[in-house]
Amino acid sequence: MLAQAAAALVVALLLLVVVRLPWAGDLGMHAATVQRLRHSLLHPGNPLVDAGTPSPYYSPWMLLLGVVARLTGLSVFVVLRLAALAGLGLLVTGVLRYVRTLSAHRAAPALALLSLLFLWGPTLFNWSGFLGLNSLALTVAYPSVFALGLAFHFWAWLTGAVRGQAGWGVWLGLGALWALILLCHQFTGVVTSIGGLAMLLAARPARTVLLRLGAALALGLLVLWLWPYYDFFALFSAGADLEAIHQPLYQDLAARFGLVLLGVAALGLRWRRDHRDPLVLFFALGALVFAAGGLTGHYSWGRALPAALIPAQLAAALEVVSAGRRAVRRAWACVLLAALAVGAWTQAGTLGYVTGRDALPGVVAEKYRTPWVGYHWIMRAGVKYGDVVMTGMWPARQIPAYGPYTVAPGYPDVFLKDAGRREAAVARYFAADTSGEARRGILREYGVKWVVGDGAAAAPWLRKVAAGPGGKVLYRVVP
Known part of the structure; x- marks a missing residue:
């Protein structure tokens, strides 16, 4: 009950953050995208400059938000608050659904959510597509949160499909959902794909399933090819323009992500129990892509890091309810609680996005990062x-x-x-x-x-x- 209550409080905090919608990072880009679509759904042009170019920001999700803004007359920032509520809802329910495929214990989803939000490091880290509490508070209206919520639902759906006798309709639906995630946030689409591959490798599906999987992939690729607002496949040649801004992802790894080592230890225990554990394979593939990016100078590949972080964070949470002996589970719970407390203290400044800086105690106010002032x-x-x-x-x-x-x-x-x-x-x-x-x-x-x-x-x-x-x-x- 304690884990469920703590998770509920954190979700309530994020709902209150949505009301304030602190501005930092890319929020202006997404607001500009909705602005262009509300004025012209068919030919919005470049979101930022007066030019008739396509843009990868014109995703199906942003198109829907543009339609909402156009039909309702609501301001762009009200529409973004609605987007934040939808993204947060998808994320919480997606985590619940996917964790249920890994454990039937009633506390598992709450523990998993807390680990995803707090099991990071002693240094604050904010980046789109990364699920630390402070990062999520600043990016909750971004398409990356919506896409990551869909990713958890995709993994849950895929796990059920490879374990059961899912029909052609289910597999084609998975293919369409995979394409939707890639169109909405390309980097999260890569993380989704890595996780999906891990689950397929873990399940060793039958030949009939492979045929349906092939059809799902073909449909997904067709959707990507037909999307009219930008050329998805042209993005593969754009990596060189993104390397410099992503190089910081390879810096201060221990300070930013040190607590995730607890999850790596949990993955080691899972591997001893099952060499084809899906979370172990998920982590291994994600870590491989991240390391390859650092070694080759393709720093934009660092955006695949959540594919290593997410399975490790989930493993740390699940070990509390999966370890064999009761004494071991209790010991693990104490260690996890201590790690979560460190992560929560690091991100305590998030409270200021609800209360304002002046209402925070001095030691917490020092951790608060002031949002940008608008124009x-x-x-x-x-x-x-x-x-x-x-x-x-x-x-x-x-x-x-x-x-x-x-x-x-x-x-x-x-x-x-x-x-x-x-x-x-x-x-x-x-x-x-x-x-x-x-x-x-x-x-x-x-x-x-x-x-x-x-x-x-x-x-x-x-x-x-x-x-x-x-x-x-x-x-x-x-x-």
Whole structure:
């Protein structure tokens, strides 16, 4: 009962976080994606800049959110809160369903959820697609959470299919679901695929099952090929553009993930009991892909790390209810409880996303990471949907969320061929030694109506309109 109560409290905390919806990371990109779809479902164009390019962010899930925004008239951030509720619901129910395929013990799902959220390390780590409590609080509205929730349901469904006599309809449904996950969040799709492969290897399915599996894969590939909003298979050539931003995934591993070693030990015990244990195979495949990325410099492969973390975290939780002798189970429960307490303390600042920093005790407030301040103030000052704004990198990660475009994208864009040229133009505009005529030429080239900068950005062709947080100033471009 204690584990179930603790898990319920954590879920309640996350529900309260959804109400606040703290802004950090990629939230602006996803808000911008919904903005474009609510205005044009068929031809939304680039989410961030005024260009008619496709985007991998136009997934089936985001398309549905765009339809909701268009039909209801709800603001984008209200729609994202609804997305967060749906993603959280899928995640919790998916963990419950999948863990039920591994253990019938009534405490197993709650222990598994707590381990997924708290069994990390003594250093806070936040990244999309990683399930630490603080990370989840900041990314709960992201497509990665929705996709990961679907992944747990996929693994539960697949496990049942290979164990039973599932018909063609079930297998074709699995193929379609696999494609949906890949389209919604490609990195989570890789994790899903690794987990699925592990479960197939563990089950050693019969030949008739292999035929149905082949049909499921064929249907999934067909769905990926037919998706009209972007070329899924073109993403395989985009890895080089993503390596630098993913290199940090290979740093400070012990500090970020050290507590997961408890799960690795649990996997060793499971391997002794069953050399084809699905969690052991899942971990081995995930660790292999992650290690290969580090050794070859393909750092974007580091996004496969959850394929090693998730099975280890689940194994740590399940050992409490799976170990043979009662004394061993109790000892393991004590060790797991201590590890979860360390992880919970590391992420205690998450409470601030509900209460605000001022309500936290001093030692907890030190762990709180202040969310970003939005740019809604520029819309109240007269900026309209579709206007082009000249600004630097960090504002460019937020401004498109409200409807305007920026000259250069705030995030890597594999389909925007002139992204480098746009970034160079922004750097040239704000450079101290750029002439006034050159700056005006850049504004004319990209149809810029507004400039967001600091006081040093002032110029005769700019009229100050408003000032915002952090010393930022909004200027209107004077014709």
